[in-house]
Amino acid sequence: MQPYAELSNEELQELKKQLSAQYKDFQSKDLRLDMSRGKPSVEQLDLSMGMMDVLSSDDDLTCEDGTDCRNYGVLTGIKEAKELIGDMMEVAPDNIIIYGNSSLNVMFDTVSRSMTHGVMGCTPWCKLDKVKFLCPVPGYDRHFGITEYFGIEMINIPMTEEGPDMDMVEELVAKDDSIKGIWCVPKYSNPIGTSYSDETVRRFARLKPAAPDFRIYWDNAYGVHHLYDHDQDHLIEILAECKRAGNPDLVYKFSSTSKISFPGSGIAAIAASNNNLEDIQKQLKYQTIGHDKVNQLRHVRYFGDIHGMIEHMRLHADIMRPKFEAVTSILGRELDGLDIGRWTSPKGGYFIAFDSMDGCAKDIVLKCKKAGLVMTGAGATYPYGKDPHDSNIRISPSYPPLGDLILAMELFALCVKIVSINKIMANRKAEGLA
Amino acid sequence: MQPYAELSNEELQELKKQLSAQYKDFQSKDLRLDMSRGKPSVEQLDLSMGMMDVLSSDDDLTCEDGTDCRNYGVLTGIKEAKELIGDMMEVAPDNIIIYGNSSLNVMFDTVSRSMTHGVMGCTPWCKLDKVKFLCPVPGYDRHFGITEYFGIEMINIPMTEEGPDMDMVEELVAKDDSIKGIWCVPKYSNPIGTSYSDETVRRFARLKPAAPDFRIYWDNAYGVHHLYDHDQDHLIEILAECKRAGNPDLVYKFSSTSKISFPGSGIAAIAASNNNLEDIQKQLKYQTIGHDKVNQLRHVRYFGDIHGMIEHMRLHADIMRPKFEAVTSILGRELDGLDIGRWTSPKGGYFIAFDSMDGCAKDIVLKCKKAGLVMTGAGATYPYGKDPHDSNIRISPSYPPLGDLILAMELFALCVKIVSINKIMANRKAEGLA
Numbered sequence: 051m052q053p054y055a056e057l058s059n060e061e062l063q064e065l066k067k068q069l070s071a072q073y074k075d076f077q078s079k080d081l082r083l084d085m086s087r088g089k090p091s092v093e094q095l096d097l098s099m100g101m102m103d104v105l106s107s108d109d110d111l112t113c114e115d116g117t118d119c120r121n122y123g124v125l126t127g128i129k130e131a132k133e134l135i136g137d138m139m140e141v142a143p144d145n146i147i148i149y150g151n152s153s154l155n156v157m158f159d160t161v162s163r164s165m166t167h168g169v170m171g172c173t174p175w176c177k178l179d180k181v182k183f184l185c186p187v188p189g190y191d192r193h194f195g196i197t198e199y200f201g202i203e204m205i206n207i208p209m210t211e212e213g214p215d216m217d218m219v220e221e222l223v224a225k226d227d228s229i230k231g232i233w234c235v236p237k238y239s240n241p242i243g244t245s246y247s248d249e250t251v252r253r254f255a256r257l258k259p260a261a262p263d264f265r266i267y268w269d270n271a272y273g274v275h276h277l278y279d280h281d282q283d284h285l286i287e288i289l290a291e292c293k294r295a296g297n298p299d300l301v302y303k304f305s306s307t308s309k310i311s312f313p314g315s316g317i318a319a320i321a322a323s324n325n326n327l328e329d330i331q332k333q334l335k336y337q338t339i340g341h342d343k344v345n346q347l348r349h350v351r352y353f354g355d356i357h358g359m360i361e362h363m364r365l366h367a368d369i370m371r372p373k374f375e376a377v378t379s380i381l382g383r384e385l386d387g388l389d390i391g392r393w394t395s396p397k398g399g400y401f402i403a404f405d406s407m408d409g410c411a412k413d414i415v416l417k418c419k420k421a422g423l424v425m426t427g428a429g430a431t432y433p434y435g436k437d438p439h440d441s442n443i444r445i446s447p448s449y450p451p452l453g454d455l456i457l458a459m460e461l462f463a464l465c466v467k468i469v470s471i472n473k474i475m476a477n478r479k480a481e482g483l484a
Numbered sequence: 485m486q487p488y489a490e491l492s493n494e495e496l497q498e499l500k501k502q503l504s505a506q507y508k509d510f511q512s513k514d515l516r517l518d519m520s521r522g523k524p525s526v527e528q529l530d531l532s533m534g535m536m537d538v539l540s541s542d543d544d545l546t547c548e549d550g551t552d553c554r555n556y557g558v559l560t561g562i563k564e565a566k567e568l569i570g571d572m573m574e575v576a577p578d579n580i581i582i583y584g585n586s587s588l589n590v591m592f593d594t595v596s597r598s599m600t601h602g603v604m605g606c607t608p609w610c611k612l613d614k615v616k617f618l619c620p621v622p623g624y625d626r627h628f629g630i631t632e633y634f635g636i637e638m639i640n641i642p643m644t645e646e647g648p649d650m651d652m653v654e655e656l657v658a659k660d661d662s663i664k665g666i667w668c669v670p671k672y673s674n675p676i677g678t679s680y681s682d683e684t685v686r687r688f689a690r691l692k693p694a695a696p697d698f699r700i701y702w703d704n705a706y707g708v709h710h711l712y713d714h715d716q717d718h719l720i721e722i723l724a725e726c727k728r729a730g731n732p733d734l735v736y737k738f739s740s741t742s743k744i745s746f747p748g749s750g751i752a753a754i755a756a757s758n759n760n761l762e763d764i765q766k767q768l769k770y771q772t773i774g775h776d777k778v779n780q781l782r783h784v785r786y787f788g789d790i791h792g793m794i795e796h797m798r799l800h801a802d803i804m805r806p807k808f809e810a811v812t813s814i815l816g817r818e819l820d821g822l823d824i825g826r827w828t829s830p831k832g833g834y835f836i837a838f839d840s841m842d843g844c845a846k847d848i849v850l851k852c853k854k855a856g857l858v859m860t861g862a863g864a865t866y867p868y869g870k871d872p873h874d875s876n877i878r879i880s881p882s883y884p885p886l887g888d889l890i891l892a893m894e895l896f897a898l899c900v901k902i903v904s905i906n907k908i909m910a911n912r913k914a915e916g917l918a
Contacts, residue, residue: 095552095554102540102543109536120532120746123523123748150584150585152773152774155771199770314554314555335629336626337592342584342749
């Protein structure tokens with residue numbers, strides 16, 4: 051197909067007329083499609099219903115070490131859950147603390163603790179004039195929300211195909227000791243869907259931050275969330291790499307089973323060096339008597355071990371794969387060659403990133419909404435909700451049934467076309483060419 | 485029986501010889517008894533095993549309003565859980581936020597948020613030179629732990645039979661705007677076991693604190709934890725009383741089902757005014773996507789309604805009542821008239837407070853330990869672990885089986901006797917009378 055930019059004003063006008071008629075058709079369908087969040091579909095939730103049967107009143111809710119999971123205690127999680135989650139996170143069970151149902155909450159806590167008590171003996175951030183975080187963009191809005199809530203200044207770091215721009219990261223952390231952290235979704239990254247290269251992970255582990263309390267916030271949310279059985283991204287395990295590089299305390303690693311078992315009722319964890327874990331436990335012992343051990347046991351009894359979990363993830367993949375393929379195939383069919391957008395083709399995770407022409411993302415999302423399709427808000431993938439190019443749109447294919455998703459993506463592509471034509475025409479007008 | 489203080493030195497010596505022989509007998513039994521925490525017994529945990537059966541893979545995990553409990557969302561808790569917990573806390577469902585498994589964690593969060601973000605627009609506490617809390621003593625060690633962790637200065641407020649010394653509370657909060665809170669366990673108080681009088685609650689609701697961000701931290705942990713069916717303490721509901729007094733925002737109320745369903749796997753909640761809840765939600769929306777709704781639904785399906793919960797608490801009472809009665813009857817039998825200790829006879833809750841002669845508590849707890857009985861550490865019921873009289877000991881009768889408890893209390897009474905004799909002798913020596 052011919053790039054839109056090569057069409058004449060008249061051709062664009064004519065095309066727009068046709069597309070607008072199609073758009074009116076969509077509007078008449080009274081659609082109510084929601085692709086705003088990375089929510090698992092009902093079909094995926096159904097996969098884990100067996101979780102509800104593994105513990106019954108006939109079962110013994112006792113751990114291998116004799117701990118009664120029903121009672122108080124066990125601050126850092128039961129042993130068998132640490133083993134399962136350790137295998138999932140690719141770290142030793144002893145380097146794990148199991149929390150409640152939300153890894154976001156663990157990250158919030160980690161920042162909050164640093165604000166009030168500092169990191170491993172350093173000055174609490176609330177006593178500093180300025181605290182900054184590096185934010186690879188586009189990224190995860192809820193990460194940015196936490197740092198914004200705590201008044202932490204966020205600095206955009208462009209994402210490349212290899213991960214964050216490491217030249218920029220290395221330079222900034224080395225010279226500015228008010229930079230205390232960087233938000234990372236290293237595997238099947240939110241929203242791009244690509245994974246950090248080996249070289250990127252090695253450079254992360256070898257960072258020489260000016261601030262001794264600088265930490266990498268490594269949110270490995272999609273560690274086992276592959277679409278394919280063999281064609282999988284592989285990520286160098288960051289804790290081990292930091293240890294090998296002589297920087298064992300440089301990273302906090304986060305994960306959860308939210309998109310493995312049930313999103314609201316999974317178990318979350320942090321993995322870190324012994325020094326960091328000791329520091330964290332100084333808080334934890336005041337914060338709680340212990341997290342929900344019955345739910346930890348439920349997960350262990352249901353999955354059995356990491357192999358059981360991986361087999362379970364194949365069932366998720368069977369549901370997710372056709373959806374991801376539908377998105378990329380519709381985008382390819384509708385937009386290839388038009389030069390009005392680019393998109394990624396991830397091998398896992400929950401998101402596909404779409405980049406429109408500059409200055410179009412907000413209009414596209416709005417146009418989708420007016421025809422009944424709710425996308426993630428444009429700008430959400432940037433700190434403060436401000437996408438400097440107004441071009442990034444996060445596509446979340448997981449929640450709608452496949453039929454709805456196909457309809458939604460056709461509508462989305464249509465909106466991209468219409469908004470792009472408007473933009474090209476407006477640009478030409480501004481340049482006196484129309 | 486004759487008070488020990490009236491016995492001659494020789495009589496005391498002789499008595500001590502007999503008691504020491506009894507103590508040696510205990511030591512030879514190689515006991516391992518733990519009364520250190522207010523943990524429910526195995527028998528009590530068994531009461532709730534039906535919780536494990538109410539949700540199975542055949543069940544629909546959907547709320548009355550159509551919410552799928554398995555998925556993300558619903559920040560403040562599902563409607564039917566708010567209704568159940570609202571009835572339990574005696575407040576309207578709309579004045580409730582349901583959290584995870586631990587009310588301690590909710591209290592920690594509340595203090596932490598006040599440190600970093602302040603209360604309803606007031607200066608964050610971390611920006612203030614000094615923050616103080618009032619601590620009715622004896623009280624709950626984990627409350628004091630939270631305020632100590634945040635560097636908050638704690639001021640002891642003596643407990644009377646009516647609750648905290650309200651003259652002192654009123655005076656202090658009126659004159660010192662660095663006093664930001666007071667820890668209260670108003671019903672079957674930890675560790676005294678008595679409840680605040682109507683007059684005390686009324687005076688709380690009418691406090692005129694100098695600090696606009698002063699809040700009453702009302703930990704109603706034992707609201708439905710009665711021992712008897714009719715002989716129950718009744719507490720004026722504080723939120724309503726504050727509203728009537730024109731101070732709707734003065735209180736945060738905390739509670740959980742930890743000692744109703746399972747201690748590690750219950751649901752916790754905060755109740756507060758609309759203004760306070762709005763303030764809290766400003767944080768909550770960054771902190772989590774939502775707490776464990778499946779567990780909320782599990783509680784609702786299991787208890788049905790507040791009547792079901794109250795019936796369930798009668799089963800707990802049937803187990804707890806003989807234990808409380810064993811403690812008070814053994815203490816009465818062994819110590820009445822000796823004038824070496826006083827204790828409370830609560831009608832509910834988890835604790836009985838014992839007050840030894842001044843300067844004896846630590847020695848009594850140590851002597852118990854050396855014979856295999858672990859009590860709550862002496863001093864634990866005071867801020868900084870410092871009991872100025874070294875006299876208060878918290879007795880937690882819930883965990884040991886009744887037979888063990890009887891043995892434990894006999895040993896305890898014996899240790900009280902021996903340590904008291906030592907103390908009387910030492911006092912006489914110091915005064916030149918021995």
